[in-house]
Amino acid sequence: MNRPELDWGRVDRIIENALQEDIGAGDVTTDAICPMDSVSTAEIRAKDKGVIAGNPIAERVFKRLSPEAHITLTKQDGERVVPGDVIFQIEAPTRAILTGERLALNILQRLSGIATETSKYVKECEGYKAKILDTRKTAPGLRVLDKYAVSAGGGQNHRIGLYDGVLIKDNHIASAGSIANSIHRVRQKYGDEFQIEVETSDLLEVREALDSGADIIMLDNMPMGDMREAVSVVGGRALVEASGGVTLETVRGIAETGVDYISVGSVTHSAKALDLALYLV
Numbered sequence: 001m002n003r004p005e006l007d008w009g010r011v012d013r014i015i016e017n018a019l020q021e022d023i024g025a026g027d028v029t030t031d032a033i034c035p036m037d038s039v040s041t042a043e044i045r046a047k048d049k050g051v052i053a054g055n056p057i058a059e060r061v062f063k064r065l066s067p068e069a070h071i072t073l074t075k076q077d078g079e080r081v082v083p084g085d086v087i088f089q090i091e092a093p094t095r096a097i098l099t100g101e102r103l104a105l106n107i108l109q110r111l112s113g114i115a116t117e118t119s120k121y122v123k124e125c126e127g128y129k130a131k132i133l134d135t136r137k138t139a140p141g142l143r144v145l146d147k148y149a150v151s152a153g154g155g156q157n158h159r160i161g162l163y164d165g166v167l168i169k170d171n172h173i174a175s176a177g178s179i180a181n182s183i184h185r186v187r188q189k190y191g192d193e194f195q196i197e198v199e200t201s202d203l204l205e206v207r208e209a210l211d212s213g214a215d216i217i218m219l220d221n222m223p224m225g226d227m228r229e230a231v232s233v234v235g236g237r238a239l240v241e242a243s244g245g246v247t248l249e250t251v252r253g254i255a256e257t258g259v260d261y262i263s264v265g266s267v268t269h270s271a272k273a274l275d276l277a278l279y280l281v
Contacts, residue, residue, distance in 0.1 A: 006056070010144045015061055017141075018103050027099040034094045040280050042097050044088035044108065046081040047275040051119045053077045053152035054111035055088060057145065058104040066096035077152045078115070087276065094280075101278045110142075111149035112274035118153030118267045121251050128255035130262050133158045133241070137265035146268045158263060166194045167218075170201070179205060183212040197241070206230045210238055218263075220244050224253055231258040 044058075055073045062069045069092035075081055087108070090097060121132045132155040138146040147157045159165030168182045176182040179198055186196055197216035198209040203226060209217045210233070217234060219227050221244035234240050241261040242254045254262055 006148055007144050011057055011060065014142065014145065015057070015064055015103070018106075019061070019064065019100075022103055023099060027095070030095050030098045034098065036093075036095065038094040039091065040094040040097055041089070041091045042101075042278055042280050043086050043090075044105070044276055044278050046085045046087060047083055047277055049082045050080070050112055050116035050274040051153050052079055052081055052087055052108070052112050052274075053115035053149040054108045054145070057111070058088060058108050061100045061104045061107065062090055062092060062096060065100045066092045068092070069096060078154075097278075097280070105276055105278060107145070109273035109276050110139075110271075111145055111152070112276065113271040114146055114149035114268055115153035116274055117271040118150050118155040118264075120248055121246075121262075121264055121267065122154040124248060124252045125255040125262070128252075128258075130242075130255040130259050131156050132251075132267070133261050133263040134268055135243075135263050135265040136161070137269040139268075150267060153267070155264075155267065156261075166190070166196045168196065168198045170199060170220075173199075179208045179214075180212040183209070183214060187213070199243075200230075202226070203230060203233065206233055210234055214238055216241055216261075218243050219259070224257060227254065227257040227259060 052075050055077050059071050059073065062071060069090055072089040074089060075085065075087045081087060118132060125132060134147055134150040134155060134157055143160065147160065151157060159167065166186050173179055173182050176185060183196055183198065195215040197218055198214040199218045199220045200206045200209055201220050206217055216239045218241045219230050222230065227242055231240055239260045241263055242259045243263040246254060246262055246264045251262060
């Protein structure tokens with residue numbers, strides 16, 4: 001499983017596109033009200049409890065608008081906050097602060113929401129070996145940010161895209177005719193370059209994937225009893241991942257079955273943004 005560092009080239013492209021989307025030909029309100037030589041100090045504060053993620057990216061937004069901005073991160077990504085906590089302080093031209101406010105908050109709120117939700121799943125699995133994984137169910141164009149937030153919340157990154165890991169799913173199997181054929185074709189093309197993960201829906205498929213040399217076996221929407229039996233059948237000869245419909249109410253029971261990983265799409269596609277606000281002080 002991958003835990004990449006932030007790709008700052010991608011991050012900068014996201015910021016540039018977002019600023020262009022928001023500013024266009026200019027911030028007409030701020031430019032009319034705030035003199036060019038006005039300088040202000042502002043703070044971003046938490047209005048809810050959660051886990052912070054995205055500070056270095058928000059910092060980059062303000063630095064893009066004002067390279068001379070002085071920024072102090074009073075909370076680091078991965079730290080917990082409660083209402084009233086100061087997360088971020090900035091001294092910069094007032095125009096830069098007000099023009100960058102919404103984009104910086106959008107980033108911080110979304111990523112902190114993902115980190116907070118991820119941390120809840122991680123906490124539920126304490127005492128078991130299962131690690132919480134994300135999926136490719138991310139906002140289009142924002143995957144590098146969403147997956148970074150999962151890591152800040154204590155989760156681990158699954159494959160980043162279609163290019164860095166093999167995951168044989170039901171339609172691949174249907175196309176190839178069987179799990180065995182699917183694995184054979186991947187080995188034939190790539191050798192041992194990639195670990196091979198196979199999605200399975202029942203114990204027969206688990207045995208076929210295991211006998212065909214899968215490195216990771218995904219148990220897709222299986223009842224908990226079948227998951228437990230699948231872990232026993234695999235017996236450590238491959239890694240086992242549980243996936244499909246995982247909730248905070250069920251994740252601990254899934255961890256108890258002995259799986260190595262639990263993938264949770266909702267931590268990125270359904271996380272509630274953490275409530276934050278920026279204030280001039």
